[in-house]
Amino acid sequence: MENNEILRVENLTIKTKTFELLHDSSFSTNKSQIVLIQGANGSGKTSILKAIMGFHERKVSIDSCKVFYKGELINHNNINEFRKKIAYVEQEDFFTARTPYEYVKQSLLLSRNPNEKIIRSKLKETVASDEEKIVNLFKHFHKESIMFKRFSTPLSGGELRITSLMAAFIRDSDLYILDEPINKLDYKTAAIVGNYISDLSARGASVLVITHCRMFMKSDKAYEIYENTLKKLEKVPLPCRQ
Numbered sequence: 001m002e003n004n005e006i007l008r009v010e011n012l013t014i015k016t017k018t019f020e021l022l023h024d025s026s027f028s029t030n031k032s033q034i035v036l037i038q039g040a041n042g043s044g045k046t047s048i049l050k051a052i053m054g055f056h057e058r059k060v061s062i063d064s065c066k067v068f069y070k071g072e073l074i075n076h077n078n079i080n081e082f083r084k085k086i087a088y089v090e091q092e093d094f095f096t097a098r099t100p101y102e103y104v105k106q107s108l109l110l111s112r113n114p115n116e117k118i119i120r121s122k123l124k125e126t127v128a129s130d131e132e133k134i135v136n137l138f139k140h141f142h143k144e145s146i147m148f149k150r151f152s153t154p155l156s157g158g159e160l161r162i163t164s165l166m167a168a169f170i171r172d173s174d175l176y177i178l179d180e181p182i183n184k185l186d187y188k189t190a191a192i193v194g195n196y197i198s199d200l201s202a203r204g205a206s207v208l209v210i211t212h213c214r215m216f217m218k219s220d221k222a223y224e225i226y227e228n229t230l231k232k233l234e235k236v237p238l239p240c241r242q
């Protein structure tokens, strides 16, 4: 293992009841790297991330795959600790709080302690440094106006997307896993997100990202799903700018 390796996935095969979605695929990410996974709709990108997180459906089988986080093999004993440490944004937005502010705060607290009962009581506590960190993040993305709106309002698709991202970005993590982060975002917000991701990698984090839109996304390494296998691209695609 290279000592700056953060995530390594070995021999991932994903099968559904009727077909093999991904065959014997391996990849890794290093410190300070943005690693891109691309592929056609339905090629299995989201399924790869779910398999890493252990969130795949029961009817999907994952054969003989090994996931290492900073050299440590992830298994059922340490997977909750792994989920607590990393920042993962799913393709679909899903919220377990009343407002974006509360959801982002919950994510911050969960990254320190995964006990949900403790989190519920701590949500009412006010710690000045945390409040400042959360408010500054909303300001950074020019989203102060949605902080205390109820999800039931309802919020727009882009507002929900940026809330999911902020809940990941509030975490001080060395691994960010982002499934279509700028999907649904307006041009200006997507550009801020692209820059934010670059800053995360400049600060030493490893970012694994799936995107169809590379307009704002620089990357250091790229893989593509081709004929059911993940292949490393010889040339990293340049961000395409309009």
Ligand SMILES: Nc1ncnc2c1ncn2[C@@H]1O[C@H](COP(=O)(O)OP(=O)(O)OP(=O)(O)O)[C@@H](O)[C@H]1O
Pocket: 016, 017, 021, 039, 040, 041, 042, 043, 044, 045, 046, 047, 048, 057, 059, 060, 091
């Ligand atoms: N449990 C399952 N049973 C049957 N098929 C499944 C199951 N889970 C996923 N699939 C199929 O696997 C394929 C890959 O899905 P996945 O969501 O990983 O694709 P994707 O590459 O992320 O696509 P997109 O770019 O549209 O987000 C899809 O055709 C999906 O229908």
Ligand SMILES: [Mg+2]
Pocket: 045, 046, 047, 091, 179
């Ligand atoms: Mg997907």
